[in-house]
Amino acid sequence: MIVTDTADKIKSMEIRGAGRIARAAAEALRDHALSIQPPYTAAFQQEMERAAAILVATRPTAVSLPNAVHMVMNGIGKATTVDEARTGVVQRAEHFIQSSQHAVEKIAEFGARHIRNGDKILTHCNSEVALGCIIEAHRSGKEIEVFATEVRPRNQGLITIRTLNDAGIKTNFIVDSAVRSFINEIDLVVVGADAVTVNGAVVNKIGTSQVAHTAKEARVNMIVAAETYKFAPKTVIGDLITIEERPSSEVLPDDIAKTLPHVRVRNPAFDVTPAEFIDLIITEQGAIPPQMAYVIIREYLGWDIAEFH
Incomplete structure (x- = not known):
């Protein structure tokens, strides 16, 4: 089944990165809608809702995933025929995929404007949009240098440095704990996000908050x-974003863990950076201070707050 295969790849991090996860989910729903042949509209809706629930359950922290699913599924209950419902899902999925790809390009364009010639930039984890800003600045002729973290325990930094290397950008690869040692050489920190709350706090790869605190100090x-x-959107009514804790084997191999019965491995995949440690959030709609996060939720996501009550 297309949906379960995609869900497995998202859960195992074969598909990773909030934007890529969201597009993969939209593609899976589109392909699933085209592959099923239910006898009546209610059965189609029920099967699509089941598929949507499977996808949403895979990564609890990446808000891009439920938002993408919501956008693709929005309005399915208003269809009067199976063909109408299927067409709606397919059209909304393709629109989301295209707009997501366009968003990456726009953010890169906007973000590059905030990078100066000669800047040394620190980035943490492997963010499609953060790297887009850096690469676009390089393409525009700016001489820049990047410090990229290792990103334990999954080592996403290896993907980052390969991308930067292929773009011809001078890059320094450092362990996560070395950020404070190099921060005085840094002119700008650029990172991505897995979620942004209504008050402008950012949920991103574990270690981001430490990077932000260090940058603020410097x-x-x-x-x-x-x-x-x-x-x-649900943070508007006080919902907290679940911080995913991943398997202990990512940090400590099971054969070693078995010899340490009194040791418990903790492996949160994300942390929360308070809004006061963030200077600017760059979206495809433009750059905003974190305090304006509510405007994005209200104006661009299409969520009706009444849905939450």
Whole structure:
């Protein structure tokens, strides 16, 4: 089944990165809608809702995933025929995929404007949009240098440095704990986001909050690059974003863990950076201070707050 295969790849992090996860989910729903042949509209809706629930359950922290699913599924209950319902899902999925890809390009364009010639930039984790800003600045002729973290325990930094290397950008690869040692050499921090709350706090790869605190102490500006669909509507009514804790085997192999019966491995995949440690959030709609996050939720996500009550 297309949906379960995609869900497995998202859960195992074969498909990773909030934007890529969201597009993969939209593609899976589109392909599933085209593959099923239910006898009546209610059965089609029920099967699509089941598929949507499977996808949403895979990564609890990446708000892009439920937002993408919501956008694709929005309005399915209003269809009067199976063909109408199927067409709606397919059209909304393709629109989301195209707009998501366009958002990456727009953010890169906007973000590059905030990078100066000669800047040394620190980035943490592997963010499609954060790297887009850096690469676009390089393409525009700016001489820049990047410090990229290792990103334990999954080592996403290896993907980052390969991408930067292929773009011809001078890059330094450092362990996560070395950020404070190099922060005084840094002019700008650019990271991505897995979720942005209504008060402008950012949920991103574990270690981001430490990077942000270190940058604030050193008076280094911090920019977050995030598509509008990474903003979390339910935080408007006080819902907290679940911080995913991944298997202990990512940190400590099971054969070693068995010899340490009194040791418990903790492996949260994300942390929360308070809004006061963030200078700017760059979206495809433009750059905003984190305090304006509510405007994005209200104006661009299409969520009706009444849905939450």
